[in-house]
Amino acid sequence: xxxxxxxxxxxxxxxxxxxxxAGIVLVDVLIFVNDRPIGFIWWAVIGGMLAFALxxxxxxxxxxxxxxxxxxLVGEQDEPELWALVRRLSAEVGTRPPDRIFIVPEAxxxxxxxxxxLGLVATTRRMYVGAPLLACLTExxxxxxxxxxxxxxxxxxxxxxGVVVAGRVALIRMLTKxxxxxxxxxxxxxxxxxxxxxxxxxTASLSRQQEFAADATATRIAGTEAAVSSLRELPVVEAAxxxxxxxxxxPAWEAGFLPTTIFEAFAGLRGSPELRAHLDAxxxxxxxxxxxxxxxxxxxxxxxxxxxxxxxxxxGADRPAxxxxxxxxxxxxxxxxxxxxxxxxxxxxxxxxxLSHTAARATRVDRSRRLxxxxxxxxxxxLDALDEGKLSSLLxxxxxxxxxxxxxxxxxxFARGLLIxxxxxxxxxxxxxxxxxxxxxxxxxxxxxHGADLGAEIEQATDDRGSxxxxxxxxxGLRLDQAPTR
Amino acid sequence: MVLDPTRHxxxxxxxxxxxxDVRDFFPEEDPVLASAVxxxxxxxxxxxxxVMAPTWGDWDRRARVTESLAREGARSDExxxxxxxxxxxxxxxxLDAASWVRVAKEILxxxxxxxxxxxxxxxxxxxxxxxRHAAELAPQDPTPWWTMIQIAxxxxxDQSRFAEIWHELLVRAPQHRAAHEDxxxxxxxxxxxxxxxxxxxxxxxxxxxxxxxxxDDDPVIWRTSLVADAMEQLLAADDLSNDDRxxxxxxxxxxxxxxxxxxxxxxxxGRADGAPWKRYEDxxxxxxxxxxxxxxxxxx
Numbered sequence: 142x143x144x145x146x147x148x149x150x151x152x153x154x155x156x157x158x159x160x161x162x163a164g165i166v167l168v169d170v171l172i173f174v175n176d177r178p179i180g181f182i183w184w185a186v187i188g189g190m191l192a193f194a195l196x197x198x199x200x201x202x203x204x205x206x207x208x209x210x211x212x213x214l215v216g217e218q219d220e221p222e223l224w225a226l227v228r229r230l231s232a233e234v235g236t237r238p239p240d241r242i243f244i245v246p247e248a249x250x251x252x253x254x255x256x257x258x259l260g261l262v263a264t265t266r267r268m269y270v271g272a273p274l275l276a277c278l279t280e281x282x283x284x285x286x287x288x289x290x291x292x293x294x295x296x297x298x299x300x301x302x303g304v305v306v307a308g309r310v311a312l313i314r315m316l317t318k319x320x321x322x323x324x325x326x327x328x329x330x331x332x333x334x335x336x337x338x339x340x341x342x343x344t345a346s347l348s349r350q351q352e353f354a355a356d357a358t359a360t361r362i363a364g365t366e367a368a369v370s371s372l373r374e375l376p377v378v379e380a381a382x383x384x385x386x387x388x389x390x391x392p393a394w395e396a397g398f399l400p401t402t403i404f405e406a407f408a409g410l411r412g413s414p415e416l417r418a419h420l421d422a423x424x425x426x427x428x429x430x431x432x433x434x435x436x437x438x439x440x441x442x443x444x445x446x447x448x449x450x451x452x453x454x455x456x457g458a459d460r461p462a463x464x465x466x467x468x469x470x471x472x473x474x475x476x477x478x479x480x481x482x483x484x485x486x487x488x489x490x491x492x493x494x495x496l497s498h499t500a501a502r503a504t505r506v507d508r509s510r511r512l513x514x515x516x517x518x519x520x521x522x523x524l525d526a527l528d529e530g531k532l533s534s535l536l537x538x539x540x541x542x543x544x545x546x547x548x549x550x551x552x553x554x555f556a557r558g559l560l561i562x563x564x565x566x567x568x569x570x571x572x573x574x575x576x577x578x579x580x581x582x583x584x585x586x587x588x589x590x591h592g593a594d595l596g597a598e599i600e601q602a603t604d605d606r607g608s609x610x611x612x613x614x615x616x617x618g619l620r621l622d623q624a625p626t627r
Numbered sequence: 628m629v630l631d632p633t634r635h636x637x638x639x640x641x642x643x644x645x646x647x648d649v650r651d652f653f654p655e656e657d658p659v660l661a662s663a664v665x666x667x668x669x670x671x672x673x674x675x676x677x678v679m680a681p682t683w684g685d686w687d688r689r690a691r692v693t694e695s696l697a698r699e700g701a702r703s704d705e706x707x708x709x710x711x712x713x714x715x716x717x718x719x720x721x722l723d724a725a726s727w728v729r730v731a732k733e734i735l736x737x738x739x740x741x742x743x744x745x746x747x748x749x750x751x752x753x754x755x756x757x758x759r760h761a762a763e764l765a766p767q768d769p770t771p772w773w774t775m776i777q778i779a780x781x782x783x784x785d786q787s788r789f790a791e792i793w794h795e796l797l798v799r800a801p802q803h804r805a806a807h808e809d810x811x812x813x814x815x816x817x818x819x820x821x822x823x824x825x826x827x828x829x830x831x832x833x834x835x836x837x838x839x840x841x842x843d844d845d846p847v848i849w850r851t852s853l854v855a856d857a858m859e860q861l862l863a864a865d866d867l868s869n870d871d872r873x874x875x876x877x878x879x880x881x882x883x884x885x886x887x888x889x890x891x892x893x894x895x896x897g898r899a900d901g902a903p904w905k906r907y908e909d910x911x912x913x914x915x916x917x918x919x920x921x922x923x924x925x926x927x
Contacts, residue, residue: 540742542733542734542735542736542738542743542746543733543734543735543736543737543738543740543743543747544732544733544734544735544736544737544738545736546733546736548701548702548703548733549702549703550700550701550702550703550704550730551701551702551730551733551734554730554734554746554750555734555742555743555746558734558742558745558746558749558750559742559746561749562745
């Protein structure tokens with residue numbers, strides 16, 4: 142019954158928009174008939190803008206979802222095992238298999254249906270499989286995730302449920318599209334938001350039921366053990382992937398580098414000792430996904446309890462999901478790096494050790510740039526300035542201590558600390574560039590300098606009554622006249 | 628006119644100094660010390676040395692003089708350098724270490740920026756070296772160990788390392804008041820339970836300070852029997868310091884004992900320069916707000 146109401150509401154969107162459009166035209170006609178030409182023009186302009194916004198909103202939902210797909214389209218001949226699994230799962234769920242499968246560089250999976258007329262008519266069905274899931278889950282855990290997604294389109298639910306879900310997606314898409322645009326879009330968005338809220342309220346419990354139903358379907362196929370473990374593991378995979386992508390892959394990419402290995406390195410990150418505690422904490426205590434206004438997923442503990450209650454034994458042996466892929470999963474790296482980029486050699490290919498060294502070096506160059514500029518162009522000239530008693534000319538004058546005091550000694554001491562950091566960077570660069578030292582970063586992003594610890598010598602060199610002799614002795618035999626660049 | 632609510636809050640009606648006479652800064656009252664600070668600001672160290680020397684043995688007074696001179700030491704170190712050049716002695720070493728701590732605290736202020744935090748830590752490590760040096764020059768003096776306790780708080784030393792420092796202090800001056808207050812700050816950064824235990828053993832004045840440090844996390848802390856008992860003990864004591872009176876006012880206010888709070892305000896006069904007022908962004912404003920609200924709520 143609720144599903145019927147929901148579908149009626151979807152159709153109602155069209156009725157509502159047409160009624161408002163008719164109203165705009167009617168007002169304009171009335172103004173014209175009443176012989177108010179200025180009012181007519183004004184209303185024609187304002188009404189026209191509103192009508193434009195209304196129609197563009199409508200076309201957003203009515204039209205196909207042209208979401209930008211980042212990832213690799215894999216045909217049946219490319220990945221026969223993955224396709225076979227998906228076909229088998231579709232058959233067990235009782236729905237038609239997807240027309241296309243994409244491997245995407247995101248830590249989730251989804252099935253989407255191209256829709257027309259507010260999701261009332263379905264066309265091409267696509268499945269998105271996150272490469273991080275292939276890399277982290279077992280085959281059975283992946284089966285649970287994919288079967289869950291397919292379950293949303295299963296026949297066991299009422300036929301209208303698919304429409305309800307598609308409508309939900311379409312409305313969200315429309316609201317996002319109308320958001321943050323001109324004022325007339327905003328006016329229309331307010332109207333649609335109220336409408337959408339009614340729709341979501343009507344369908345909220347249906348959606349939750351549907352999530353539980355999809356979980357149940359998928360559990361019957363994959364077994365309770367895989368169901369529970371994959372529900373627990375998904376937040377962990379997501380956290381690890383976000384860390385890997387945002388802290389390691391993307392900065393390297395933006396700096397113009399392409400790591401020689403991607404998913405192999407991701408596996409290294411997941412297994413690294415420095416991250417174990419962090420990932421274990423997420424596994425024990427999954428972050429409460431901030432239940433967005435439109436999020437229809439029930440809380441994770443409830444889902445785990447529900448699938449545990451089903452107690453479906455698992456059958457047969459399990460193996461890593463990555464084994465489903467041909468060619469050792471080469472397709473996973475391709476989701477992030479198009480063949481084109483590689484062939485054109487746009488990015489410099491480097492291994493991760495070189496990469497972390499290079500990245501550490503770049504931050505040292507940035508950190509020491511000011512000192513090199515005011516200190517005469519090189520470490521040698523900075524040391525000369527210190528020997529000549531020109532420490533003050535090297536200190537920053539544009540910084541304030543936390544207490545905001547104007548006290549001379551406090552300001553000077555604060556500036557001295559900043560100078561020590563800059564000089565340390567410059568000394569490290571001098572050592573590293575002449576093969577006396579190197580940097581190494583772990584997956585948490587902590588950088589260690591492997592080289593002589595000259596902290597005491599640097600402090601001595603920047604002391605009011607200090608001397609550079611110790612530092613010069615430690616750097617004996619090295620060239621000090623070079624200005625480091627990135 | 629009779630219904631004018633501000634009439635009830637008029638400080639004069641309660642025998643309190645007028646608002647305009649309340650200040651959050653007062654010059655040093657001890658004329659000898661004031662003069663020593665002044666000549667130190669001109670680069671001269673001898674007067675400071677003459678004030679420091681006779682404090683030997685009176686550790687609470689030594690702490691007070693050290694605090695006062697170290698404030699000047701954070702402003703300029705010319706007098707400390709001159710002292711070092713002409714006669715490096717144990718009193719200089721004590722002041723040098725305390726001044727470094729003061730510099731560190733002012734680099735940090737209330738900031739949470741990484742540069743400020745890094746600077747704070749760096750200078751505290753410098754201060755630690757200076758304090759160790761002072762402790763070597765003056766083995767009986769608890770003052771360098773008091774400085775070490777402040778450093779331990781700032782650098783979050785682990786508890787076993789702190790215990791060693793605390794032991795060194797206790798064998799030299801078991802009642803050292805300033806060190807107890809700073810030890811409380813150390814424990815505040817470690818564990819609120821241990822801090823409360825520590826305060827309960829250290830006396831009622833420390834209990835009220837602990838309550839102040841905990842009130843954000845535990846709003847009913849003032850109403851616990853531990854704090855209520857400490858409040859009564861302090862009320863019964865004679866000869867309270869201005870800082871003790873300040874914390875006592877917060878306790879009395881929370882217990883709706885406004886007439887008693889006004890009595891403490893009367894004893895404080897116009898001095899909004901101590902704790903806990905100086906821990907607020909606007910010390911004088913906070914002082915006056917508590918005062919006027921006490922007057923308004925008190926029964927005649």
